[in-house]
Amino acid sequence: MNSEEWQLIGFTVRMAALSTLVVLPVGLGLAWCLARRRWRGKALVETFVTLPLVLPPVVTGLVLLKLFGRNGPFGRWLHGLFGLDIIFTWRAVVIALAVMSLPLLVRAARTAFEEVDQAFEQIARTLGAGEWRIFFTITLPLARRGVLGGTLLAFARALGEFGATIMVAGNILGRTRTLSLAVYQYVQNDEDAHAWALAGVSAGLAFLAVLASEYLAQPRKR
Amino acid sequence: MSRDIQAAFVKSFPDGPQIRVENLRTAGPASTTVLFGASGSGKTTVLRCLAGLERPEEGEIRFGEELWFEAHRNFCMSPQLRGLGFVPQEYALFPHLSVGQNIGYGLRKVTRQERATRLTETLRWLGLEGLERRRPGELSGGQRQRVALARALIRRPQLLLLDEPLSALDGPTRLRLRGDLRLLLKQLGIPTVLVTHDRTEALALGDQLVVMDGGRILQQGQVHEVFSRPVNLATAGIVAMETVQPAQVVESTEGLVTLIAGQARLISLSPPLAAGSEVYACIRAEDVILLKGMPDRSSPRNCLSVVVVDLTAEGPIMRIDLDAGFPLTAVLTKQACEELALQPGEKLTALIKAPQIHLIQR
Numbered sequence: 001m002n003s004e005e006w007q008l009i010g011f012t013v014r015m016a017a018l019s020t021l022v023v024l025p026v027g028l029g030l031a032w033c034l035a036r037r038r039w040r041g042k043a044l045v046e047t048f049v050t051l052p053l054v055l056p057p058v059v060t061g062l063v064l065l066k067l068f069g070r071n072g073p074f075g076r077w078l079h080g081l082f083g084l085d086i087i088f089t090w091r092a093v094v095i096a097l098a099v100m101s102l103p104l105l106v107r108a109a110r111t112a113f114e115e116v117d118q119a120f121e122q123i124a125r126t127l128g129a130g131e132w133r134i135f136f137t138i139t140l141p142l143a144r145r146g147v148l149g150g151t152l153l154a155f156a157r158a159l160g161e162f163g164a165t166i167m168v169a170g171n172i173l174g175r176t177r178t179l180s181l182a183v184y185q186y187v188q189n190d191e192d193a194h195a196w197a198l199a200g201v202s203a204g205l206a207f208l209a210v211l212a213s214e215y216l217a218q219p220r221k222r
Numbered sequence: 223m224s225r226d227i228q229a230a231f232v233k234s235f236p237d238g239p240q241i242r243v244e245n246l247r248t249a250g251p252a253s254t255t256v257l258f259g260a261s262g263s264g265k266t267t268v269l270r271c272l273a274g275l276e277r278p279e280e281g282e283i284r285f286g287e288e289l290w291f292e293a294h295r296n297f298c299m300s301p302q303l304r305g306l307g308f309v310p311q312e313y314a315l316f317p318h319l320s321v322g323q324n325i326g327y328g329l330r331k332v333t334r335q336e337r338a339t340r341l342t343e344t345l346r347w348l349g350l351e352g353l354e355r356r357r358p359g360e361l362s363g364g365q366r367q368r369v370a371l372a373r374a375l376i377r378r379p380q381l382l383l384l385d386e387p388l389s390a391l392d393g394p395t396r397l398r399l400r401g402d403l404r405l406l407l408k409q410l411g412i413p414t415v416l417v418t419h420d421r422t423e424a425l426a427l428g429d430q431l432v433v434m435d436g437g438r439i440l441q442q443g444q445v446h447e448v449f450s451r452p453v454n455l456a457t458a459g460i461v462a463m464e465t466v467q468p469a470q471v472v473e474s475t476e477g478l479v480t481l482i483a484g485q486a487r488l489i490s491l492s493p494p495l496a497a498g499s500e501v502y503a504c505i506r507a508e509d510v511i512l513l514k515g516m517p518d519r520s521s522p523r524n525c526l527s528v529v530v531v532d533l534t535a536e537g538p539i540m541r542i543d544l545d546a547g548f549p550l551t552a553v554l555t556k557q558a559c560e561e562l563a564l565q566p567g568e569k570l571t572a573l574i575k576a577p578q579i580h581l582i583q584r
Contacts, residue, residue, distance in 0.1 A: 119312075122275050122310075123308060125275070126274075126301045126328075130302065142317070
């Protein structure tokens with residue numbers, strides 16, 4: 001491994017971790033709303049959240065490019081308000097990874113929340129606890145295995161993302177190039193040895209994350 | 223100040239039954255009101271509406287001076303604010319928290335010291351000392367029940383709601399804890415609403431009885447009155463037609479317990495009870511034998527002079543209300559009634575075997 005490769009690994013893990021952190025509050029909030037509340041448009045929101053799972057990632061990337069570009073609704077707003085540029089920066093990497101891994105977290109967390117017996121939340125209400133306290137002291141701890149498993153899965157997904165990232169963030173060495181983009185680049189440049197080395201690292205990281213997630217998903221004996 | 227529930231409401235389920243409660247009332251601060259009926263009769267739903275966990279579509283619920291629910295003003299006080307102690311069926315103890323954390327969960331906004339004091343006090347009071355670090359999964363059924371009670375009681379609730387508090391327990395434990403629970407409820411002096419489908423439990427624990435069937439209240443009143451004087455056949459079918467008479471133990475000898483019930487003296491086959499104990503003497507109407515005149519000798523231990531008060535035809539049978547020094551009910555076939563030519567005011571003898579007088583301690 002040379003220093004460039006180490007830099008790539010470090011950058012990819014950092015981006016994946018950051019996107020997981022971004023996705024966590026949003027994903028848990030959404031999952032809770034889907035599991036515990038009935039509201040209009042629920043099916044629609046559900047569909048939109050799941051869409052990145054089945055849409056070609058380049059298409060998702062293209063949509064993000066439109067939304068966050070200088071002339072896109074979010075892009076213009078962010079640029080005007082904070083002077084922030086998104087496209088072709090590390091921020092675009094985080095956004096792409098977040099959108100692509102959100103469905104995995106939401107689906108896992110939603111199932112985990114649904115499996116928590118509502119009797120526990122109801123009794124907590126009669127004991128004077130507010131909804132936030134109930135979420136953090138009852139629902140989340142009881143769903144912790146499913147939620148953690150989903151988080152790891154989202155993290156693993158973020159580590160390997162390619163299509164959406166290349167659309168919104170480009171493939172700029174030292175700025176937005178992640179492991180999977182680098183593998184692609186090395187193959188393009190006929191540097192197969194480098195490509196295989198990084199592919200190995202990529203597979204190793206993914207393997208560990210999924211293994212941990214599977215371990216958490218198994219029902220534990222008490 | 224009255225601390226009673228007054229409730230009248232309708233709660234429907236999309237493709238299920240409709241629960242219609244007309245004028246549900248509790249009576250007095252230290253009284254236990256039992257919602258009694260078969261499973262599916264709607265009693266748990268009524269309890270959940272009182273707790274604020276279900277929201278009715280119509281009607282209103284008041285507790286003392288407080289308005290808890292009013293449909294036409296679209297007002298529903300949240301369960302958090304009702305100051306309740308709720309013990310659900312199967313108890314719903316938080317599995318990931320220790321006994322101490324479970325009991326202390328509802329105790330917020332008090333100082334650390336106050337919290338510790340009340341926790342110790344409650345643990346000692348319910349005999350749970352030394353268990354505070356255990357998880358609910360490591361407790362026996364009886365201990366779990368006490369933890370659930372402790373969790374509700376540590377907040378000093380103004381109303382206690384218990385859903386089948388004994389049904390999750392095995393037979394012998396249930397019997398033992400029934401006595402404990404009765405004493406506890408008496409000590410507490412908190413108005414209590416308790417749901418049960420078990421008639422013995424209803425008699426042992428209740429002061430007021432509310433009989434429910436098909437989502438409706440059929441009858442409510444004092445426990446022994448409802449059991450002894452069901453207003454209609456439907457109620458009679460649910461409570462089983464029976465005399466339930468408050469009585470006091472005079473003495474216990476050789477397996478026989480002598481009682482004073484109203485003006486009469488009764489002998490029951492029962493485990494020994496302390497003289498002076500308050501009991502309900504329960505006598506099924508079918509077990510009362512009526513005859514004209516007084517027999518010289520008879521095997522039944524109870525031989526009472528009775529006067530016919532009233533006769534009611536209920537299908538092929540005749541229900542006969544008697545004055546035996548206490549109100550006593552018998553049932554006869556219409557034929558037997560005609561043979562005896564029974565009329566109100568007529569004097570008869572009622573025979574009841576000692577094992578057929580069933581005692582429930584109060």
